[in-house]
Amino acid sequence: MSGELLxxxxxxxxxxxxxxxxTPVLHEVSYRLKAGALxxxxxxxxxxxxxxxxxxxxxxxxxFVRSSGRILFRGxxxxxxxxxxxxxxxxxxxxxxxxxxxxxxNPVFTVGRQLADVYQLQHGGGRSAAMKxxxxxxxxxxxxxxxxRARQYPHEFSGxxxxxxxxxxAALICEPSLLILDEPTTGLDVTIxxxxxxxxxxxxxxxxLTTCLITHDxxxxxxxxxEVVVMNAGxxxxxxxxxxxxxxxxxxxxxxxxxxxxxVEAAA
Amino acid sequence: MSPRDAVGEISPELGAIRQVRRRPKxxxxxxxxxxxxxxxxxxxxISLVWTPYDPLTPGIxxxxxxxxxxxLLGTDRLGSDMLSRLMVGARxxxxxxxxxxxxxxxxxxxxxxxxxxxxxxxxxxxxxxxEIFQAFPGLLFAMLVVxxxxxxxxMLVVxxxxxxxxxxILVLSFVGIPDYLRLARGEIHxxxxxQYAEAAxxxxxxxxxxxxRHLLPxxxxxxxxxxxxxxxxxxxxxxxLGFLGLGLGPNTxxxxxxxxxxxxxVMTGQWWVSFFPGLAILGLxxxxxxxxxxxxxxxxxxxxx
Amino acid sequence: MRARMILRxxxxxxxxxxxxxxxxxxMARVFNGDPTExxxxxxxxxxxxxxxxxxxxxxxxxxxxxxHYLAELLRFNLGTSxxxxxxxxSDLSDRLPATLELGLVGxxxxxxxxxxxxxxxxxxxxxxxDFLVRGATLSGMALPQFWVGLVLIGIFFVxxxxxxxxxxxxxxxxxxxxxxxxFLLIDTLLAGEPALWWLSVRQLxxxxxxxxxxxxxxxxxxxxxxxxxxxxxxxxxxxxxMGHGRRVVWFRYSLRNALLPVVTLIGGIAGHIFAGAxxxxxxxxxxxxxxYALQAIERSDFAALQGxxxxxxxxxxxxxxxxxxxxxxIDPRTRA
Numbered sequence: 044m045s046g047e048l049l050x051x052x053x054x055x056x057x058x059x060x061x062x063x064x065x066t067p068v069l070h071e072v073s074y075r076l077k078a079g080a081l082x083x084x085x086x087x088x089x090x091x092x093x094x095x096x097x098x099x100x101x102x103x104x105x106x107f108v109r110s111s112g113r114i115l116f117r118g119x120x121x122x123x124x125x126x127x128x129x130x131x132x133x134x135x136x137x138x139x140x141x142x143x144x145x146x147x148x149n150p151v152f153t154v155g156r157q158l159a160d161v162y163q164l165q166h167g168g169g170r171s172a173a174m175k176x177x178x179x180x181x182x183x184x185x186x187x188x189x190x191x192r193a194r195q196y197p198h199e200f201s202g203x204x205x206x207x208x209x210x211x212x213a214a215l216i217c218e219p220s221l222l223i224l225d226e227p228t229t230g231l232d233v234t235i236x237x238x239x240x241x242x243x244x245x246x247x248x249x250x251x252l253t254t255c256l257i258t259h260d261x262x263x264x265x266x267x268x269x270e271v272v273v274m275n276a277g278x279x280x281x282x283x284x285x286x287x288x289x290x291x292x293x294x295x296x297x298x299x300x301x302x303x304x305x306x307v308e309a310a311a
Numbered sequence: 312m313s314p315r316d317a318v319g320e321i322s323p324e325l326g327a328i329r330q331v332r333r334r335p336k337x338x339x340x341x342x343x344x345x346x347x348x349x350x351x352x353x354x355x356x357i358s359l360v361w362t363p364y365d366p367l368t369p370g371i372x373x374x375x376x377x378x379x380x381x382x383l384l385g386t387d388r389l390g391s392d393m394l395s396r397l398m399v400g401a402r403x404x405x406x407x408x409x410x411x412x413x414x415x416x417x418x419x420x421x422x423x424x425x426x427x428x429x430x431x432x433x434x435x436x437x438x439x440x441x442e443i444f445q446a447f448p449g450l451l452f453a454m455l456v457v458x459x460x461x462x463x464x465x466m467l468v469v470x471x472x473x474x475x476x477x478x479x480i481l482v483l484s485f486v487g488i489p490d491y492l493r494l495a496r497g498e499i500h501x502x503x504x505x506q507y508a509e510a511a512x513x514x515x516x517x518x519x520x521x522x523x524r525h526l527l528p529x530x531x532x533x534x535x536x537x538x539x540x541x542x543x544x545x546x547x548x549x550x551x552l553g554f555l556g557l558g559l560g561p562n563t564x565x566x567x568x569x570x571x572x573x574x575x576x577v578m579t580g581q582w583w584v585s586f587f588p589g590l591a592i593l594g595l596x597x598x599x600x601x602x603x604x605x606x607x608x609x610x611x612x613x614x615x616x
Numbered sequence: 617m618r619a620r621m622i623l624r625x626x627x628x629x630x631x632x633x634x635x636x637x638x639x640x641x642x643m644a645r646v647f648n649g650d651p652t653e654x655x656x657x658x659x660x661x662x663x664x665x666x667x668x669x670x671x672x673x674x675x676x677x678x679x680x681x682x683x684h685y686l687a688e689l690l691r692f693n694l695g696t697s698x699x700x701x702x703x704x705x706s707d708l709s710d711r712l713p714a715t716l717e718l719g720l721v722g723x724x725x726x727x728x729x730x731x732x733x734x735x736x737x738x739x740x741x742x743x744x745x746d747f748l749v750r751g752a753t754l755s756g757m758a759l760p761q762f763w764v765g766l767v768l769i770g771i772f773f774v775x776x777x778x779x780x781x782x783x784x785x786x787x788x789x790x791x792x793x794x795x796x797x798x799f800l801l802i803d804t805l806l807a808g809e810p811a812l813w814w815l816s817v818r819q820l821x822x823x824x825x826x827x828x829x830x831x832x833x834x835x836x837x838x839x840x841x842x843x844x845x846x847x848x849x850x851x852x853x854x855x856x857x858m859g860h861g862r863r864v865v866w867f868r869y870s871l872r873n874a875l876l877p878v879v880t881l882i883g884g885i886a887g888h889i890f891a892g893a894x895x896x897x898x899x900x901x902x903x904x905x906x907x908y909a910l911q912a913i914e915r916s917d918f919a920a921l922q923g924x925x926x927x928x929x930x931x932x933x934x935x936x937x938x939x940x941x942x943x944x945x946i947d948p949r950t951r952a
Contacts (some may be wrong), residue, residue, distance in 0.1 A: 072792050100857055102856055102857055118641075130859055130861060131859070132859075133856070133857055133858060133859035134857070134858040134859030135859060137856070138858070139857045140756055141850065141853070141854060141857075143850065146849075146850040146851065147639075147850045147851055147853070147854045148851055148854065149851040149852075149854075149855070149869060149873065150851070150947075150948065151872055151873055151876075151946070151948060152869075152872075160860070160864075160868075161858045161859075164858065164859060164864075165858075165859065166859055193626065194792055196948040196949070198948065204904060209854075212854075213858070217858060217859075256760075390895065396805070439631075442632060443631075443632055443635035443636060444639075497755055543757075543758065547760055548757075549759050551760060551762070551895055554760070554762055554895060555894075555895070555898075555910070567760065570760075570762065570763055570766065574766065574899075577766050577769060577772075577774065578768045578769075578774060578781070580774060581771050582774075584771075585763070585766050586767070586770075587760065588763075589763035589766075589767070592758070592759065592760055592763065593755060593758050593759050596752050596757075596758035596759070597755065597758035600754060600757060601754070
């Protein structure tokens with residue numbers, strides 16, 4: 044099992060409705076994230092891919108109930124840890140970037156302040172030092188005029204810029220071993236999407252950061268990812284290297300997914 | 312159902328409500344609130360045919376009798392039985408509140424829907440008028456009109472209940488209209504350009520039908536929740552007006568009025584004359600609040616998380 | 617940019633005030649009828665009545681009276697009260713501090729108790745502290761203020777003899793200190809009379825407690841629901857995902873976000889209170905504006921009534937304006 048940073052093992056669970064009924068949504072989900080690799084978890088909306096990711100960090104919706112399975116991070120079952128232990132892992136070891144960046148940032152605090160707060164949390168130190176780091180992080184994700192931007196509020200950022208700030212927070216301010224990105228480019232303009240993807244791949248390759256990219260868009264996966272996990276309706280349908288998946292998809296669902304994104308010709 | 316009606320059925324909120332109706336999951340708040348309200352209605356109805364003693368006749372007790380086996384809640388200064396007066400009082404407080412709320416709801420919502428749907432000049436004028444109206448201290452306005460209108464309107468409407476009541480109801484309705492108006496207007500205004508509204512229009516529905524038959528039902532959730540909470544508020548103002556002795560005869564067993572008349576008793580230790588009517592108000596108002604909370608929880612589409 | 621928005625809101629005050637003034641003017645006369653009867657002796661002749669009517673300024677036709685009133689208003693003359701014989705403006709300024717003092721102390725109590733209670737309820741959601749707070753706040757909102765006041769009087773004065781009876785701002789027979797601000801809590805200290813200060817505190821206690829109880833309830837509720845909503849937001853999820861601890865998440869972030877609707881609520885309550893808590897003042901014999909208004913209605917004192925309504929409406933509008941301005945400072949999104 045060496046080389047695997049994270050292993051999801053037979054993870055199953057259901058949503059509990061307000062009346063107490065259970066609706067199973069995840070069925071024996073299993074996949075592994077190789078250390079240093081960029082793995083894509085693809086699937087359509089409702090496939091459960093985000094749910095698994097949230098479970099890794101322990102921030103899944105309260106109405107979700109696990110029925111079985113383990114999530115092993117460096118061999119330790121995260122699901123067995125208490126809240127205090129999880130808090131030590133969040134940000135420091137495992138970090139996450141969410142979909143709608145502008146909504147994922149607190150509207151009444153400046154972006155710089157939020158980044159600085161996380162810096163102080165993870166690395167200690169004083170406010171001014173943390174602010175400097177925050178500005179530096181913004182610069183490293185190619186946000187122009189980072190000092191001015193740090194004093195602005197999330198609603199003053201464009202979608203793409205906010206996403207960069209989020210990535211700065213999750214990948215640079217925190218210094219995790221594993222970075223999970225949940226649909227980081229959805230909702231952004233196409234050109235911005237490729238910019239963001241470039242940023243992500245840079246961080247991954249240069250820093251050796253294990254990255255898990257969750258998306259429904261096969262287009263952005265093709266050129267960038269090493270490994271692919273395909274999910275459908277709460278199940279893992281197929282896993283493999285990117286090349287294998289794109290050139291020789293085994294599962295009919297995978298083939299349909301590929302066909303729908305018209306990548307079959309490109310791969311061939 | 313005709314195609315014209317069906318168009319409005321596909322909107323999201325209505326779907327949520329239909330789902331709820333199929334499998335009503337009654338929360339604690341709704342159960343308690345509903346039960347208490349039903350209890351009050353029952354008491355009011357029962358009081359029409361029976362009370363332990365005659366609530367309006369003085370001298371049954373000696374005056375300021377403490378609660379005992381004979382008089383469960385004691386008697387007031389004039390010796391009238393408190394329990395009987397409280398029961399009859401339910402008719403007043405509950406009746407006034409429900410009537411005033413219904414009137415305000417109907418008038419306010421209608422105007423609000425019209426203003427919200429048409430937009431433009433009508434909307435602006437209505438909104439500004441409401442603003443001016445609302446700048447007026449509500450209770451003061453109520454006091455003013457009720458105090459003064461007094462017996463004048465009696466000639467027009469002869470009721471068994473009594474002259475002042477009509478005025479109180481009218482005034483309370485008027486004070487309540489702006490809120491319903493704003494709510495309905497806001498709801499309709501934000502929905503009139505949605506797709507199902509477009510569809511309804513294209514199928515040939517006249518504007519009023521689109522507004523009332525298709526758009527309005529989608530706001531039932533917020534409207535009902537608001538109505539319940541507004542009813543709580545109106546119940547309190549009713550009691551306040553009664554406390555000030557406005558619009559109702561001095562011997563009327565309205566709860567606020569009873570509290571006022573028991574004021575002297577509080578100073579000399581006969582606490583029950585003012586105490587129990589207050590509990591009665593607490594129950595009525597609290598029930599409305601609980602129901603309102605429960606309804607808004609139920610019909611809030613965000614709850615589906 | 618901000619200044620322009622504030623200015624625009626300020627300008628709206630005038631048409632609204634004008635509308636209110638006109639409304640009051642006509643309503644008072646149409647509804648309250650002719651007060652001449654109240655001020656004329658029973659055996660007065662018609663001639664005497666006409667004279668009194670003229671003295672009261674009611675002899676002219678209605679439109680004339682209206683324009684006359686408007687003209688006087690522009691000179692800041694609110695007219696003369698029928699009952700006190702003084703100018704309405706001086707009446708209002710005489711009684712304003714009493715209402716303000718009670719209102720400020722009561723509202724502060726409500727905030728100081730309400731917000732922490734709301735936080736406790738939100739943090740312990742669906743557990744017993746939450747139910748306790750929700751139950752208490754429900755009664756706080758469902759109970760009429762005057763009843764609460766009476767109950768408190770009954771307990772603390774009649775039964776326990778801990779606090780004085782409802783006789784006003786000072787015990788009977790005790791003279792007021794020389795008026796500097798009109799606030800007894802300040803003026804007594806300025807006059808160097810700590811004993812007097814203590815007396816006024818004791819008199820203030822019960823009405824302020826009643827007011828505090830009534831205002832703490834909705835404040836606690838809104839704080840709770842706003843915090844709960846913040847806790848379910850995406851941005852709090854981010855904070856948790858980054859490893860922030862509970863305390864930071866609740867108190868540094870959620871509470872700050874929750875403050876926005878709370879501020880709006882407090883503004884509304886403040887408007888209400890400072891317009892004169894009529895019922896409260898009547899129970900505690902508090903010589904404030906609420907009592908003034910009540911008397912004005914009962915005695916068909918038009919000038920006093922109009923003066924009061926103008927004051928109260930302006931106050932409401934100002935309260936909401938202040939809330940809006942405050943919002944501009946605490947919610948960055950409004951500055952866009």
